[in-house]
Amino acid sequence: GFKLSEAMVLVMELVELHGGALAAADLLHDPMVAEVIEKADTQAREAETAGEWLKASELFYRLHVLFDVDQRYKGDIRRLSRRLAMIRLYAPEHYWELRNNRRLEAGESALPPYNAIGDHYEEKLEGIDQWLVIQSIEVAGTRHVDGQAVQKMLVAGIDGVETMATTTELAVPFPGLAEGMARQAFLANLEAKRVEIADPKTNINQRTLRRLVADLTELSAQTVRIPEEALLHEFGNGAMSALDDYSVIIWPDEVRRFERNTRGSFIGIGVQIQHDELMRIKVVTPLEGTPAQRVGVRSDDIITKVNGESIAGFTLDQAVDVITGPENTKVELTMEREVDGETVEVDFTIVRKSIKLRSVKGWKRLGASEEDWDWFVDHESRIGYVRLTQFTENTAGDLDKAIDAMLAEGLNGLVLDLRFNPGGLLDQAVKVVGEFVPSGVVVTTEDADGKPTGVEKVKKGSGRLADIPVAVLINPGSASASEIVSGALQDYAAWGKLDAIVIGKRSFGKGSVQNAWPLRTAARAMLKVTTQYYRLPGGRLIHRRAGMAEWGVEPDLTVDMLPSQNEEAITLRRNADVLPLDENGEIVVTDEPQANPDDLLTQGIDLQLEAAVVLLKSRAAGQAQARAAGQSTDSGV
Template structure:
């Protein structure tokens, strides 16, 4: 294991859960975080997105270690990158020599890693440009566009790249190619081209071009989605053509006829009453206060896309009758125009009910699609318009066949065997991976295994939902899976005991081992010598806060905790109360988060409770990136607002909305509608008087949580760091310890600069705790890295 002693590493994760916290906090709160608070706070300045780059000092910095340590933390808290660089370039001579030299070495390494990354970036850009030219010459337009996206990502001056002759030729050629693909019905090729063209026009000051590609791609994506749901044979053939285009040497499987009727599952127990009730609630309660118009327009637009997707005639005979299609589409177009022209106050529930009835009647007189299809597509289209117009991808109608799984997710009640599944290329049920410590993992189930049968039932033709329904069931009951495994001649049966599945979210720096029950044993210290812990939190669930407190206690039992890195990168969020309880560990008083309705009225507020801030004053760095959302943004944003932590990385995702669920059930069918009805509001930043909306609203150029210190990572760095972490955390628990494959060490994330955000976070904490490292027994002259 690599530990960064005197320059070492060690991570961790955490979450908040109210009623369990007091028991543990009262026992060791005082001992966990006996550290001084930062007294001086400069005004918040977080709008500068420039990446960290150490420079030669130009102004005088304190030479006394206490003042230097406080000053560098204040510079970080204020987002003053220039001052921070100067402090890092001037480690005080009054510091203990061994500790000071270790810090200087770490700073030099960071400089070296930045320089190497800059050189690599230029070389990678040039290599991508050469690939672009090669693919263009070979008439491989999609691959050439992929290389163009790489060039754009790596180039300092994109306008300069646009002047290159081959780049201009590529963009001109791809313009015509996507239109030709669309006319030929090759939706997958059109999608490939449009996606890359849209990416090349994102955030470059060409909003009209971006919008044009975005709208075209949106239309193509929706038609492909329709094929995936209602015309799987046609989509299969398009995928065959795609395989021939990109990998002609690969064998493509034949279509499995057992899937031909899978689309009918989506329509069970759907009726027009639930649709009408869902639209009434959406028009009345949705946060955007858009009223009826976007809902009705969205429903009609969705049906027009459906009826003009010719490939759907695979299962809907009426769509093969062009005269009937034209009549129905003309009817929809007339009503779409009528809704657009009507004043908002003229639209109401009666308009909605009459429109849906007329649509169903017109359908019956023309293309004669099953009414449940018309109802579902209208409802999904109405909700999609809320996403398109108001960037709300969370409102949805939860149809009867989706309701049970939705409720399971809300309750967090996962009873099963603990596997993630998907369809392979032959549409068989394939195990993506067994969850760590799950019944499946303990039974020897492996990633890549194929489930051929469940309790003597053949899985041929099963949808993923059907597989989930058959495999899950009551706890403490066995389910027998017939498994096919690569390398074995014959399938075999595995009996797995169903159990409550624990979704672990609190992770440390190095996973030492797994217990017989599948519980991980973590090393929590990223730098044991300086007493700096690391916690990586992957979600905010029911167990997260308690697991975090356990991690704190384990660290405290090993040695005093002087600083903490809380890694919230790629954390999509979770329970609000968990985020609030966690924040309360670091914040003694004041507002943590509030909610406001469609009229900007505050409808609730959650504040810190006195006596729970066991970690108040603990030097903490919170890592965020574009994958940090919802509850993660509440924690990072509240800690920033209360000056309780330095937030470092990249701007967060911008998901700050609250959804409520309304029942649509009737005596014969059950359904629901989930609507965004409120926005989260973070407390005001230091020096400001109003709170901050997290949510990314249409047209906004400011959203999410901006870090104090911006440190960007290139896509390749993110992939490399993520893959290293994944492999390091993966223990083959079904294999005898001596026979397991060796895991990579995690030290290179910092010591080789593979994760510059983590490296900078550790540097800040080492600098912050420099004044507290006065025990000669703990002084180490050299850096010793541990896994």
């Protein structure tokens, strides 16, 4: 098990050192490497057959990384992910057991005992009904960029229900699945429905869809007795999976989280949390100016109770769900805190408020405020640094302020770090490009046949960074809006309209546009559907489709980093971004040394950033020499 996993990690690092899966094709055929891959494939399939879902998922994931180009293991990853998601939702205690056993097998400490508070599927599925699912499939099946897709969606929906019925762990929450004859009757009828719907002669219309949904719920009621909300949830998720990875139903329980990711704000108390080494919920830091900071929550406080209920054993998602809530409502937290060497219990009553999420970060935190940054990675050469974590409603405005600060101090070069940025709002990406380009096309959209459907342009951009050398950092975690920005800057640099270079690794390859609509349902739900593909200014279509060997934004300068290097860089960067605060908003001085982002460069941890800084220093020096030569020539005229 774990020796094979370790061998797979070594193979992955070898492939990375050879320039990635495409460049390392010969390495994958090396006899020793091929033997490890064959064993991993065999063990993954044996683990899945034996119901060892986490082990199978882990091995399939590593195989998928190695064969990322032809995506031969993508179907396996999807299948395991769907099954594990069902176990996590409907049988969370068993999911805890799977995780705990896997940790023990790896020689790690056991998880805290399972805590079921706030982890009941009935609460998470409230508001789901037949009309919500019917409406979602009707809209998605007709508005998706690839055209009419209702028939394949219905087949995939039946597949999703079949996966549910064949996941043995679900017999605990749904005892009817343990009744052999009832389960077989249910599966046989599912197969009959699948054959009927997949028949090209079947007329697929609204009536067909409504009848199928009604038939499935009635069939379940007569056999395995899966609750209607759960059946509809898996039928809906299965149906949407037939479209693409980005088209989804945003269920009532998920709307708040979805809006948080796009709006750049959320309703809560304003703390960053993580698990400590004992898997307790620890406050990393209260955010400056938030309700938690004002009442006295401190870094390293351990949250033990929420509204009087113990949260021992909570996942981070569970903790977020019970701590957040409607604006202006109260939540009671009990904390454990170290005071003069003793552990004391502290209670807080906190009123939830709207909390702004900052998506624009600098090089080094200077003070308590989330806007108080040192924006220069190299002061001597005046090389600035900006990291965009996502594109929210506030991104362009906050970036504008950061640029003001850097220009005021004299800016000779800029690192724009878009690594691990999953994207976000298209209009914000266009405005970011406008800082470099005063006018011009940023992206064009088209349908599945390549017919243009729209264009997004910079109309009144400042273009004030057009003459500043820029190094844009990307990696496979850079997606969507990140690819629009990096690709557009790359194109305009190729046309000589700005001085920019893209450094790192090829981006993710999400070149599609999703529209989100509220559904006309009793419970608040939404639908997100891929409606268009986009092309960069130079005409590149970067969306990754099955069978394609080229996708995403290819860097001008490829710089490889091992997974272990990426992990170390992420951890150091995260720790450096956090300053412990007290209730007065003052930085708490501790005996623990503060993580220093300079170590990313001085200790050779972040090779991509190091390459960017070296290049920018060279260009800045060249520009300084050119200016000096020009001034010298002018004085002699």
